[in-house]
Amino acid sequence: MNFSTKFRLSLMMFMEFFVWGSWYVTMGTFLGTNLAASDGDISLAFATQSFGAIIAPFVVGLIADRYFQAQRILGVIHLVGAWLMYRMYESGEFSEFFPFLLVYMILFMPTLALVNSISFNQMTNPAKEFSIVRVWGTIGWIAAGILISAFSWDSPEGLAEGLLRNTWLMTSIVSLAMGLYSMTLPETPPKSKREGEFRLSRALGLDALAMLKDRNYTIFFISSILICIPLAFYYQNASPFLTEIGVKNSTGKMALGQVSEVLFMLALPIFFYRFGLKKTLIVAMLAWASRYVLFALGDADSGLWMLMGGILLHGVCYDFFFVSGQIYTDSHAGQEFKSSAQGLITLATYGLGMLIGFWAAGQISDYYLNPAGLHDWKSIWLVPAGISVLVLLFFISFFKREKEPSHQ
Incomplete structure (x- = not known):
C-alpha cells in the first residue's frame, strides 16, 4: 500500500471517529442540561447504538453492500447523517430529538464495518497495515474531545449558556465533509462480486x-x-x-x-x-x-x-x-x-x-x-x-x- 492510499484511508478513519466522538461522549450531559431529559430518556438515547448494531447487518449485509460500492454507501450515509445531526442541533425537547437520533444510529453503525471494508480492500497484508490506519480513528476521537473542552462547551459556564448544543452542529459540518470525501475514496466493489452467494x-x-x-x-x-x-x-x-x-x-x-x-x-x-x-x-x-x-x-x-x-x-x-x-x-x-x-x-x-x-x-x-x-x-x-x-x-x-x- 503506497503512502497516498495510506494517507487517504487514515484521514477517512480520523473523520469517521471524529464524527462519532464529537457527540457520543457528551450526549448524556447534553440531554440532561439542554433538553431536561430524565435518566430513562438518556438510557433510551444510548440504546440506539445497540439498535443500530442489531440492524447493521441487514443494512450492510442484506441490502447496501451487496449491490453498491462501499465508499459510495459510506458517503451517502454521512451526507444524510449531516442533515440528521443538524435537525438534532435544532431540537428543543427530547421527543423531537430522539427519532432523528434513532435513524442516525441505525445508519451510522454500519459505517464502522464499511470503513474497515474499504481499508482491507486496499491492503495486501492487513495484519501489519490495518493498525497503522485504524489508530487514526482513535486519534480522531481524542481530537474531538480535546476540541470540545478547548471551546469550553462542557464547562459550567458553557453548560449554563447551552453551548454544548454546538457539538451537534460541529458533527453535522464534519459529517458533510466526510460524505463528500468518501466519494473520492478508492473503489470497493460490492461483496456479491467478491464473495459469491449471499x-x-x-x-x-x-x-x-x-x-x-x-x-x-x-x-x-x-x-x-x-x-x-x-x-x-x-x-x-x-x-x-x-x-x-x-x-x-x-x-x-x-x-x-x-x-x-x-x-x-x-x-x-x-x-x-x-x-x-x-x-x-x-x-x-x-x-x-x-x-x-x-x-x-x-x-x-x-x-x-x-x-x-x-x-x-x-x-x-x-x-x-x-x-x-x-x-x-x-x-x-x-x-x-x-x-x-x-x-x-x-x-x-x-x-x-x-x-x-x-x-x-x-x-x-x-x-x-x-x-x-x-x-x-x-x-x-x-x-x-x-x-x-x-x-x-x-x-x-x-x-x-x-x-x-x-x-x-
Whole structure:
C-alpha cells in the first residue's frame, strides 16, 4: 500500500471517529442540561447504538453492500447523517430529538464495518497495515474531545449558556465533509462480486453458533455479553458524572481514555502471548471493577487522581477484553466461521449486552437521583463494580485453561 492510499484511508478513519466522538461522549450531559431529559430518556438515547448494531447487518449485509460500492454507501450515509445531526442541533425537547437520533444510529453503525471494508480492500497484508490506519480513528476521537473542552462547551459556564448544543452542529459540518470525501475514496466493489452467494445467516453471524458447542467458548461468549452491562455504565454516565461533580474540561480528560487505549493496544500482543488468554481477560475484568471503585471514591478535588486513574484504565478494560476476545474468536472459529464469528460476537456484545447495560444504567441512575436533581454517584458506580466482580468470578470458575496460540 503506497503512502497516498495510506494517507487517504487514515484521514477517512480520523473523520469517521471524529464524527462519532464529537457527540457520543457528551450526549448524556447534553440531554440532561439542554433538553431536561430524565435518566430513562438518556438510557433510551444510548440504546440506539445497540439498535443500530442489531440492524447493521441487514443494512450492510442484506441490502447496501451487496449491490453498491462501499465508499459510495459510506458517503451517502454521512451526507444524510449531516442533515440528521443538524435537525438534532435544532431540537428543543427530547421527543423531537430522539427519532432523528434513532435513524442516525441505525445508519451510522454500519459505517464502522464499511470503513474497515474499504481499508482491507486496499491492503495486501492487513495484519501489519490495518493498525497503522485504524489508530487514526482513535486519534480522531481524542481530537474531538480535546476540541470540545478547548471551546469550553462542557464547562459550567458553557453548560449554563447551552453551548454544548454546538457539538451537534460541529458533527453535522464534519459529517458533510466526510460524505463528500468518501466519494473520492478508492473503489470497493460490492461483496456479491467478491464473495459469491449471499446468506443471511452468515451476515448475521448465525453460522458461528456452532462454536457454542465448545464449553470454553460458551463461557467466554456469556462473559462477553455480561461484561457489556458495566461497560454501558461508563459510556452513559461518565460525562454526566464528571460534569455534575464539577470536574473541569471533563471531555478533554475523558479523551485520555483513548490515549490509554492506543498505548495498551501496543502492549496487548506482548501480554497476551506471555500470560495467555485467561489471565488477559481476568486482568481486564479486574480493571473494570477497579475503575468503578475509583469513580465511587473519587471527587473533583483531592480525589481527582482517582477519577483520572479510572479514565486511564479504559485501555486495559477495552483492549485486554474486547480485542483479545476478537483474537480468541478468530483463532477458535477456524476458516469455516471466521467472518460469521466476528459478526456474532459483535451482535451479542454491542447489540444484546449493551442494550441490557444501557437500560440498567438508566434504572440505577434514576433510583439514586434525589429530589434536588443530584445523583448518589458512589452508590451508582458500586453497582457496575459489583457486576464486574460477579462476571470475573463466573469466568474464573468455569473457563478452563486451554492451549495458548502460537507465537508465530
